Amino acid sequence: MALIVQKFGGTSVGSPERIRNVANKVLAEMAKGNQVVVVVSAMSGETDRLIKLAREMHARPPERELDMLISTGEQVTIALLAMGLESLGQPARSYTGGQVAIQTDSVHTKARIVSIDEHRIREDLAAGRVVVVAGFQGVDAAGNITTLGRGGSDTTAVAIAAALKADECHIYTDVDGVYTTDPRIEPRARRLDRITFEEMLEMASLGAKVLQTRSVEFAGKYNVPVRVLSSFAEGPGTLVTCEEAAMEEAKVSGIAFNRNEAKITIVGVPDRPGIAHSILGAVSAASINVDMIIQNVSEHGKTDFTFTVERNDFDKALEIVQKIGRELDAEAVQGDNRIVKISIVGVGMRSHAGIAATMFETLARENINIQMISTSEIKISVVVDEKYLELAVRALHEAFGLDKAA
Amino acid sequence: MALIVQKFGGTSVGSPERIRNVANKVLAEMAKGNQVVVVVSAMSGETDRLIKLAREMHARPPERELDMLISTGEQVTIALLAMGLESLGQPARSYTGGQVAIQTDSVHTKARIVSIDEHRIREDLAAGRVVVVAGFQGVDAAGNITTLGRGGSDTTAVAIAAALKADECHIYTDVDGVYTTDPRIEPRARRLDRITFEEMLEMASLGAKVLQTRSVEFAGKYNVPVRVLSSFAEGPGTLVTCEEAAMEEAKVSGIAFNRNEAKITIVGVPDRPGIAHSILGAVSAASINVDMIIQNVSEHGKTDFTFTVERNDFDKALEIVQKIGRELDAEAVQGDNRIVKISIVGVGMRSHAGIAATMFETLARENINIQMISTSEIKISVVVDEKYLELAVRALHEAFGLDKAA
Incomplete structure (x- = not known):
């Protein structure tokens, strides 16, 4: 039995229909006999809607209050996904960043994760539940809600995987993996089975945007194997892992x-x-x-x-x-x-x-x-x-x- | 200097425009030299929107997850109101029910308040800030988000006023006070300056719906003077208070x-x-x-x-x-x-x-x-x-x- 952390972004949870699709992906992972923690973003469009409201109240909204506001986006998604799982007969519990003690510094709108208390998550997993955690958010030492900035949900997923020593962290995106180059330029481009953290960092920072740079750094630092998968298609994706494990003999990866x-x-x-x-x-x-x-x-x-x-x-x-x-x-x-x-x-x-x-x-x-x-x-x-x-x-x-x- | 708890319902905070109106009402209270804690509901229509989403996920959504979902409604309002106050130059801080430790029992969707830790609120007030608290919500002993059910925001306001030993709790509604009878039936109906908790309970339960019965019971139990005021008009409203203080000599109040x-x-x-x-x-x-x-x-x-x-x-x-x-x-x-x-x-x-x-x-x-x-x-x-x-x-x-x- 493996422990898998899955992460789904805003597009993957953009409607009740799509959230149900995510619930099915979670069940498919459970069916392999694995334990699953799911990290989700806000429904696509929701964060923009909230920021627009904020700007109607204040030309430059205070960042503490902005975090209070936009963190509701993920909270809506986790509740809906837990409901979706329960409606399929799978016990599930949702948690905000604060509830699983994702402690960050106090730099509102771009906070960094300091620690995670995995105690509560482990209890639920042991009881056979799927744990659904809000991405992108945490709390500082004084209990104020913080957000992690761009790509924050990827970082949450990797950080939880690190804290739980999960076997793999699955990042679901709109592509089915990392390619040797952009298939729109070179139709013969091939999906890589494996790539190292360092290669992924270079690929990402050079414009091949699949994972946020920060989450890859985090994964490399804590040696969390990350698998890039498609929300909308089947397939093994690309495993981003440490150099020792990446056995492909190619001189150049992409x-x-x-x-x-x-x-x-x-x-x-x-x-x-x-x-x-x-x-x-x-x-x-x-x-x-x-x-x-x-x-x-x-x-x-x-x-x-x-x-x-x-x-x-x-x-x-x-x-x-x-x-x-x-x-x-x-x-x-x-x-x-x-x-x-x-x-x-x-x-x-x-x-x-x-x-x-x-x-x-x-x-x-x-x-x-x-x-x-x-x-x-x-x-x-x-x-x-x-x-x-x-x-x-x-x-x-x-x-x-x-x-x-x- | 008096300490006033103000409560504004969904209609009063139904748009950025109206939230700005609420911010001005808060400033007017501050201008009298008073300290202010504000309790707000979700923007009108928001709770219904969220419940509709929930029903798309589950025919009978689990109540724990329903509370997780709908509690985001008030969280949005508190952030927007704090922004509105800051944009008028008034330092303000918003808090969820959990953040000011509104402890409830674990009866999801109709929890009862057990205790409130007023420590953090007092610190902010002492620092000259307005404290904005999410109505209708709390956390149980295990940290799960709970909601208080119908009229919950009134109850939150009264409970905070009781915990802080506030001088008055002002409940803003769409009427400017409690009347001797319904003015649509008897145009000569007169706004009462004062009414006792017991009379208010009888009036409320008999169909004169201004305050939720539960919040009046709470106010009576902890002897919190409650003033019913209009969000949209000026005036002294009606003070609901204990019998000893209600000096009107009328045999019948309404x-x-x-x-x-x-x-x-x-x-x-x-x-x-x-x-x-x-x-x-x-x-x-x-x-x-x-x-x-x-x-x-x-x-x-x-x-x-x-x-x-x-x-x-x-x-x-x-x-x-x-x-x-x-x-x-x-x-x-x-x-x-x-x-x-x-x-x-x-x-x-x-x-x-x-x-x-x-x-x-x-x-x-x-x-x-x-x-x-x-x-x-x-x-x-x-x-x-x-x-x-x-x-x-x-x-x-x-x-x-x-x-x-x-």
């Missing part, structure tokens, strides 16, 4: 890409200490997030400095850097918002030589010019003209044999 | 009536022990509530037995009694569903003789035949043909001088 990038280059600035800070300090002061940063070796005491930002921050960032360019007496400031970032991701890179060479050779053979390169231990990213996106993804997918089962 | 009655008489049954039980036992076994019961002295070993029921139970009750009449060999069973009950209520009756005589004389002068009479310490009720309702109410209102200020 190709991620991000269309939402723009680059800015400041050419010929004096190469002296503090130069990066004078450029990026001003950009981040304007609340603009910087992604890749590249500075090459200097020639004749001058250097070129390039970084990427989100596309909708491009105009604002360019304006800031043009001003700095004049102050620093730079030779030129150039911008390009028609670029994409493409990355190959895989823990296999650590122990396999020649991965980068294969990547660059593949792109060269297709006459794709590489504008920037950046590497980490388990990924290599390149920036290319956006018109090459599909061509580059397909060529790399084939070059690393991702269409063939490992 | 005329209550109930149109929703029907009577059944079983004529000529053997007058022997257990006869009442054999008739009423069968009626109550059919879940029919009996109101007045009258049995007169017997002649020749036979007696007549009359009782009243709600009008929509009349057909069912009559059928049951006809069957019993045959079994008991009664002479006849008669029914009449075109009757009304009219009552005069007043603690003054205790010390004033001749009240009943005045009542009967007044009705006789108008040629109104009295079908049944029933008395208690502070009220006299008569049953008459429904066509005499308006005439009887107006005649009695004048006879007892209720149109003149005390």
